[in-house]
Amino acid sequence: MKKDILLLGQYISRTIFGKCPNCSIDKIFSSRFKMKSECENCGIKLIEKNGDNWFFLLLIDRGLFIFPIIVAFYFETSPKFIIVISIVLLILFIIITPFRLGLCLGFDYYFRSKIDKKI
Numbered sequence: 001m002k003k004d005i006l007l008l009g010q011y012i013s014r015t016i017f018g019k020c021p022n023c024s025i026d027k028i029f030s031s032r033f034k035m036k037s038e039c040e041n042c043g044i045k046l047i048e049k050n051g052d053n054w055f056f057l058l059l060i061d062r063g064l065f066i067f068p069i070i071v072a073f074y075f076e077t078s079p080k081f082i083i084v085i086s087i088v089l090l091i092l093f094i095i096i097t098p099f100r101l102g103l104c105l106g107f108d109y110y111f112r113s114k115i116d117k118k119i
Ligand SMILES: [Zn+2]
Pocket: 020, 021, 022, 023, 024, 025, 026, 039, 040, 041, 042, 043, 044
């Protein structure tokens, strides 16, 4: 269990900085927003099936961007504040896209490595 958490942490620490989760040598992005299909160094598939990362992306996006807006509504803050926080979160959402995608790949690669030992 502790080994699994360390492994997950290792994958995520590599992918959030844009490195391959397996070898940490090759970059996972071909451009700012586009992920490569496989690592050019070790050959692992970064995107096994199109849309594999959506589950984790959905969870992370809910947690980081939708949840703060819901909390702002819950505490009945002023509408101006909610609009400002929404715009700030939207800009942040776009800026940290490589980080979000990297985090998702880290989780995805971890679970794929648990299911299929061959990758
Ligand atoms: Zn690699």
